[in-house]
Amino acid sequence: MKTGYMGSILALAIALAVPHAAEAGQVEITGSGNAPQTEAPDLLGGCPAEVVAFHRCAMETAETFEPPRTPEGRPDMGGFWRSRLTQAYSVEGVDGSEPLVGDLVMPWTISPAVVIDPADGNIPYQPWAAPIGRLGRNYDDYIDPRTACGPGGVPRLALQDSSQILQPWGDDQILWLHEDHHINRIVSMDDDGPALAENIKLWQGDSRGHWEGNTLVIDVTNLNGYTWMDDAGNFYSDTAHLVERLTLVDADTIHYEVTVEDPNVFTQPWTVVWALTRIPTPGFELLEEACWEGERDLPRILEEGYKHYFGDPWKTR
Amino acid sequence: MRRGFTRSIIAAAVLSATPIPAAAQLSAVPRTPDGKPNLQGIWQALSPAAWDIQDHPGQLGVPPGQGVVDGNDIPYQPWALAQKQENLANRMTADPERKGYMLGVPRIMYTALPFQIAQTADYVAMVFAYAHGVRTVYTDGTPHIRGPLQWWLGDSRGQWEGDTLVVDVVHFTDQTWFDRVGNFHSDALHLVERYTLMGPDHINYEVTVEDPNVFTRPWTMSLPLYRRKEANVRLLEYEPGWLTQEQQATQGGEN
Numbered sequence: 104m105k106t107g108y109m110g111s112i113l114a115l116a117i118a119l120a121v122p123h124a125a126e127a128g129q130v131e132i133t134g135s136g137n138a139p140q141t142e143a144p145d146l147l148g149g150c151p152a153e154v155v156a157f158h159r160c161a162m163e164t165a166e167t168f169e170p171p172r173t174p175e176g177r178p179d180m181g182g183f184w185r186s187r188l189t190q191a192y193s194v195e196g197v198d199g200s201e202p203l204v205g206d207l208v209m210p211w212t213i214s215p216a217v218v219i220d221p222a223d224g225n226i227p228y229q230p231w232a233a234p235i236g237r238l239g240r241n242y243d244d245y246i247d248p249r250t251a252c253g254p255g256g257v258p259r260l261a262l263q264d265s266s267q268i269l270q271p272w273g274d275d276q277i278l279w280l281h282e283d284h285h286i287n288r289i290v291s292m293d294d295d296g297p298a299l300a301e302n303i304k305l306w307q308g309d310s311r312g313h314w315e316g317n318t319l320v321i322d323v324t325n326l327n328g329y330t331w332m333d334d335a336g337n338f339y340s341d342t343a344h345l346v347e348r349l350t351l352v353d354a355d356t357i358h359y360e361v362t363v364e365d366p367n368v369f370t371q372p373w374t375v376v377w378a379l380t381r382i383p384t385p386g387f388e389l390l391e392e393a394c395w396e397g398e399r400d401l402p403r404i405l406e407e408g409y410k411h412y413f414g415d416p417w418k419t420r
Numbered sequence: 421m422r423r424g425f426t427r428s429i430i431a432a433a434v435l436s437a438t439p440i441p442a443a444a445q446l447s448a449v450p451r452t453p454d455g456k457p458n459l460q461g462i463w464q465a466l467s468p469a470a471w472d473i474q475d476h477p478g479q480l481g482v483p484p485g486q487g488v489v490d491g492n493d494i495p496y497q498p499w500a501l502a503q504k505q506e507n508l509a510n511r512m513t514a515d516p517e518r519k520g521y522m523l524g525v526p527r528i529m530y531t532a533l534p535f536q537i538a539q540t541a542d543y544v545a546m547v548f549a550y551a552h553g554v555r556t557v558y559t560d561g562t563p564h565i566r567g568p569l570q571w572w573l574g575d576s577r578g579q580w581e582g583d584t585l586v587v588d589v590v591h592f593t594d595q596t597w598f599d600r601v602g603n604f605h606s607d608a609l610h611l612v613e614r615y616t617l618m619g620p621d622h623i624n625y626e627v628t629v630e631d632p633n634v635f636t637r638p639w640t641m642s643l644p645l646y647r648r649k650e651a652n653v654r655l656l657e658y659e660p661g662w663l664t665q666e667q668q669a670t671q672g673g674e675n
Contacts, residue, residue, distance in 0.1 A: 252661060296651065
């Protein structure tokens, strides 16, 4: 059951991805970022790639780095970005004892945790919640919402696939467009307008940003808790509050940090960090990646006994 | 901050008058610092075109409406007119909107949901409440990417002709419709859209439809887009595909 449906999904994805990439051309369009990043670089933005060391070094470097500026004088993060994480992952890391590492169809890559706080690299789940996330009930019994064409959610979107940051004229909004199922986020800046009503719940939540020095800080509320944080089924509920922090370390590297707070699921706020690196390919563009349109796998996956994820495990605990 | 924004843009435009091309017609509309009409904001059509792009009588649930097609005539080839009638008969199951599929262009422009425009020097990005649709109109002079490609929202390349944003859109699937009564096109669809800011709160949207596989000649639609003015307006995700799954699962007792 555990590795059941991913194999056929992956095979289909490969079959679809090849002509997709081959058809693009003319102006050297090389979007479609499903190719897993398998090579871990030694350095990111001049810092060690290992997450704790990266975090410390990047924060230090950013203090003196003078970023390129938009016409409005803000740090210019415009462009195409991707993370260096491998395709199948857990934010808590994957060690050699994990059977999925040896999976024939979709082997997981051994990788360290990206959780920097708490220091042990583990999500501080409350006792009831740990057996649901962490390759637990969610992973065993439910269809990964991303497989079911659900919006990827925060912060998973930033971990998976290529994205584009736009800083439009006027300085009052930032767009973060993701190739993955063409999900997009609109971050309204310095928005002192009324908060959304509590019963309006969204997949990507309501994002409001501001600048703290050279750091873009995004406050995310009104989340519906229908998304996962990674392939391992790690989750939060609809009471989660996220704070993302994006800081340029050099012109081509963003230190991305997100603190997750959800008093109904975790014992304390916790933080993950990784690097977003600029996609260097000239002429790179995001391509349209439809998912729900023409989706044909779900009936078969449901037949195998997996269920749709509408937050049931945390809703009905 | 929000309220001060338009004023400062106008001030910036006045101060930086030199980069504005001499050929541009300088109408009194808000402008971005590079002198282009400022289309940014949340917009929505208020048009019976969401039901039927042609003149239509009322029926229960569908108010009567005046069409948006020039001359009210869609020049279908004979086989295509028959196909339209078949679509109409099967619309309760065949309409892509019923399946929660991406609506396509131009339908997503005049469906009864808002969308947001953001502008940079190189892009005009449009983000839609409907199924997190996104169109990036490249205004950086790049040509269409090479096909064949079948995209739900096509490949959009734009340029400013005076104060009008002219967008050329190709690479479509044949799976989308124009409205809820089965008006349709093939994957040879080619659109030329014209966005003209008529004042701070109105865009005139005009689109010329060309599809030699379905129509006998190009034809044109036009309608206004209105700025959403509510003080608390935000673009909220409406996810028909996912909501369909949730409803089916709940009703089927699957979960």
